[in-house]
Amino acid sequence: MGWLVRCPFCKEDRDKVVDSRSSDGGRIIRRRRQCLVCKRRFTTYEKTGESFKLYVVKKDSSRVPYDRDKVVAGLQKACYKREVSAEQIRHIADKVEEDIFKNFDKEVSSAFIGESVMRHLRGVDKVAYIRFASVYRDFKDAGELIEEVSQIIQESEYDGQPKLFDEP
Numbered sequence: 001m002g003w004l005v006r007c008p009f010c011k012e013d014r015d016k017v018v019d020s021r022s023s024d025g026g027r028i029i030r031r032r033r034q035c036l037v038c039k040r041r042f043t044t045y046e047k048t049g050e051s052f053k054l055y056v057v058k059k060d061s062s063r064v065p066y067d068r069d070k071v072v073a074g075l076q077k078a079c080y081k082r083e084v085s086a087e088q089i090r091h092i093a094d095k096v097e098e099d100i101f102k103n104f105d106k107e108v109s110s111a112f113i114g115e116s117v118m119r120h121l122r123g124v125d126k127v128a129y130i131r132f133a134s135v136y137r138d139f140k141d142a143g144e145l146i147e148e149v150s151q152i153i154q155e156s157e158y159d160g161q162p163k164l165f166d167e168p
Protein backbone atom coordinates (compact mmCIF):
# COMPACT_ATOMS: atom_id res chain seq x y z
CA MET A 1 0.00 0.00 0.00
CA GLY A 2 1.02 3.59 -0.41
CA TRP A 3 2.43 3.06 -3.85
CA LEU A 4 0.83 4.32 -6.96
CA VAL A 5 -0.19 1.97 -9.70
CA ARG A 6 -0.18 3.55 -13.09
CA CYS A 7 -1.82 2.09 -16.13
CA PRO A 8 0.98 1.11 -18.56
CA PHE A 9 -1.17 2.25 -21.47
CA CYS A 10 -2.64 5.62 -20.53
CA LYS A 11 -0.64 6.30 -17.31
CA GLU A 12 -3.75 7.02 -15.26
CA ASP A 13 -3.70 5.79 -11.67
CA ARG A 14 -7.28 4.70 -11.28
CA ASP A 15 -7.85 0.99 -11.56
CA LYS A 16 -9.69 -1.90 -9.96
CA VAL A 17 -8.31 -5.29 -9.04
CA VAL A 18 -10.08 -8.05 -10.95
CA ASP A 19 -8.04 -11.02 -9.74
CA SER A 20 -5.32 -11.77 -7.18
CA ARG A 21 -3.11 -14.82 -6.92
CA SER A 22 0.00 -15.61 -5.03
CA SER A 23 3.01 -17.47 -6.27
CA ASP A 24 6.42 -18.45 -4.97
CA GLY A 25 4.83 -19.84 -1.82
CA GLY A 26 2.87 -16.66 -1.17
CA ARG A 27 5.92 -14.39 -1.42
CA ILE A 28 4.65 -12.79 -4.60
CA ILE A 29 1.15 -11.49 -5.13
CA ARG A 30 0.08 -11.03 -8.68
CA ARG A 31 -2.88 -8.77 -9.29
CA ARG A 32 -4.80 -8.48 -12.46
CA ARG A 33 -6.09 -4.94 -12.77
CA GLN A 34 -8.37 -3.08 -15.06
CA CYS A 35 -7.78 0.59 -15.78
CA LEU A 36 -10.94 2.57 -15.07
CA VAL A 37 -10.03 5.11 -17.71
CA CYS A 38 -9.03 3.15 -20.82
CA LYS A 39 -10.50 -0.19 -19.62
CA ARG A 40 -7.40 -2.14 -20.58
CA ARG A 41 -6.07 -4.84 -18.32
CA PHE A 42 -2.61 -5.23 -16.90
CA THR A 43 -0.81 -7.19 -14.21
CA THR A 44 1.17 -5.97 -11.23
CA TYR A 45 3.43 -7.89 -8.89
CA GLU A 46 3.98 -7.26 -5.22
CA LYS A 47 6.64 -8.76 -3.06
CA THR A 48 6.24 -8.56 0.72
CA GLY A 49 4.00 -5.54 0.40
CA GLU A 50 6.04 -3.66 -2.18
CA SER A 51 5.43 -3.47 -5.85
CA PHE A 52 8.27 -4.34 -8.12
CA LYS A 53 8.71 -4.13 -11.81
CA LEU A 54 10.28 -7.03 -13.56
CA TYR A 55 11.59 -6.57 -17.07
CA VAL A 56 12.23 -9.19 -19.67
CA VAL A 57 15.41 -8.70 -21.65
CA LYS A 58 14.97 -10.01 -25.14
CA LYS A 59 17.56 -11.38 -27.52
CA ASP A 60 17.97 -8.00 -29.21
CA SER A 61 18.59 -6.47 -25.72
CA SER A 62 15.29 -4.58 -25.72
CA ARG A 63 13.38 -4.64 -22.44
CA VAL A 64 9.66 -5.13 -21.99
CA PRO A 65 7.65 -5.42 -18.75
CA TYR A 66 7.18 -9.03 -17.69
CA ASP A 67 3.74 -10.29 -18.66
CA ARG A 68 2.39 -13.62 -17.49
CA ASP A 69 -0.18 -13.56 -20.27
CA LYS A 70 2.60 -13.97 -22.79
CA VAL A 71 3.87 -17.08 -21.03
CA VAL A 72 0.34 -18.49 -20.98
CA ALA A 73 -0.24 -17.57 -24.64
CA GLY A 74 3.00 -19.33 -25.63
CA LEU A 75 1.91 -22.40 -23.71
CA GLN A 76 -1.56 -22.39 -25.26
CA LYS A 77 -0.05 -22.19 -28.71
CA ALA A 78 2.28 -25.10 -28.02
CA CYS A 79 -0.55 -27.15 -26.49
CA TYR A 80 -3.02 -26.48 -29.30
CA LYS A 81 -5.18 -29.59 -29.80
CA ARG A 82 -3.14 -31.50 -27.24
CA GLU A 83 -4.65 -33.02 -24.14
CA VAL A 84 -3.38 -30.35 -21.81
CA SER A 85 -6.02 -28.65 -19.67
CA ALA A 86 -6.24 -24.94 -18.89
CA GLU A 87 -5.52 -25.94 -15.30
CA GLN A 88 -2.28 -27.67 -16.33
CA ILE A 89 -1.25 -24.63 -18.33
CA ARG A 90 -1.90 -22.39 -15.33
CA HIS A 91 0.12 -24.76 -13.19
CA ILE A 92 3.08 -24.65 -15.58
CA ALA A 93 2.89 -20.85 -15.66
CA ASP A 94 2.95 -20.85 -11.82
CA LYS A 95 6.06 -23.05 -11.83
CA VAL A 96 7.73 -20.78 -14.36
CA GLU A 97 6.96 -17.71 -12.25
CA GLU A 98 8.37 -19.47 -9.21
CA ASP A 99 11.62 -20.04 -11.13
CA ILE A 100 11.70 -16.42 -12.24
CA PHE A 101 10.87 -14.78 -8.92
CA LYS A 102 13.27 -17.01 -7.01
CA ASN A 103 16.14 -15.90 -9.20
CA PHE A 104 15.42 -12.42 -10.46
CA ASP A 105 14.16 -9.15 -9.04
CA LYS A 106 14.56 -6.59 -11.78
CA GLU A 107 15.42 -8.26 -15.04
CA VAL A 108 15.10 -11.73 -16.46
CA SER A 109 16.21 -12.87 -19.90
CA SER A 110 13.63 -14.21 -22.31
CA ALA A 111 15.98 -17.20 -22.75
CA PHE A 112 15.64 -18.05 -19.04
CA ILE A 113 11.85 -17.94 -19.30
CA GLY A 114 11.92 -20.10 -22.43
CA GLU A 115 14.17 -22.70 -20.79
CA SER A 116 11.98 -22.74 -17.69
CA VAL A 117 8.83 -23.25 -19.76
CA MET A 118 10.50 -26.09 -21.64
CA ARG A 119 11.67 -27.75 -18.44
CA HIS A 120 8.14 -27.79 -17.01
CA LEU A 121 6.38 -28.56 -20.28
CA ARG A 122 8.61 -31.51 -21.10
CA GLY A 123 7.08 -33.73 -18.42
CA VAL A 124 3.51 -32.78 -19.33
CA ASP A 125 3.31 -33.17 -23.09
CA LYS A 126 6.19 -34.09 -25.33
CA VAL A 127 4.63 -32.87 -28.58
CA ALA A 128 3.84 -29.51 -27.01
CA TYR A 129 7.38 -29.41 -25.69
CA ILE A 130 8.85 -29.99 -29.15
CA ARG A 131 6.61 -27.31 -30.63
CA PHE A 132 7.65 -24.84 -27.97
CA ALA A 133 11.32 -25.79 -28.17
CA SER A 134 11.42 -25.45 -31.94
CA VAL A 135 10.32 -21.84 -31.59
CA TYR A 136 12.23 -20.78 -28.47
CA ARG A 137 15.43 -22.75 -28.67
CA ASP A 138 16.11 -21.50 -32.15
CA PHE A 139 17.42 -24.78 -33.48
CA LYS A 140 20.25 -23.96 -35.80
CA ASP A 141 19.35 -26.64 -38.30
CA ALA A 142 16.96 -29.51 -38.86
CA GLY A 143 19.57 -31.94 -37.55
CA GLU A 144 19.47 -30.42 -34.09
CA LEU A 145 15.69 -30.64 -33.98
CA ILE A 146 15.71 -34.26 -35.18
CA GLU A 147 18.23 -35.12 -32.48
CA GLU A 148 15.98 -33.65 -29.80
CA VAL A 149 12.90 -35.39 -31.19
CA SER A 150 14.54 -38.79 -31.45
CA GLN A 151 15.82 -38.46 -27.90
CA ILE A 152 12.26 -37.86 -26.75
CA ILE A 153 10.92 -40.77 -28.78
CA GLN A 154 13.53 -43.01 -27.19
CA GLU A 155 12.55 -41.80 -23.74
CA SER A 156 8.86 -42.45 -24.30
CA GLU A 157 9.60 -45.93 -25.64
CA TYR A 158 11.30 -46.75 -22.38
CA ASP A 159 8.66 -45.01 -20.28
CA GLY A 160 7.07 -47.72 -18.21
CA GLN A 161 7.23 -50.21 -21.05
CA PRO A 162 7.80 -53.84 -20.10
CA LYS A 163 11.16 -55.16 -21.10
CA LEU A 164 11.21 -57.33 -24.18
CA PHE A 165 13.38 -59.92 -22.55
CA ASP A 166 13.85 -60.75 -18.91
CA GLU A 167 17.30 -60.30 -17.56
CA PRO A 168 18.94 -63.68 -16.98
Ligand SMILES: [Zn+2]
Pocket residue numbers: 007008009010011012035036037038039040
Ligand atom coordinates in the same frame (compact mmCIF):
# COMPACT_ATOMS: atom_id res chain seq x y z
ZN1 LIG B 1 -5.48 3.11 -18.85
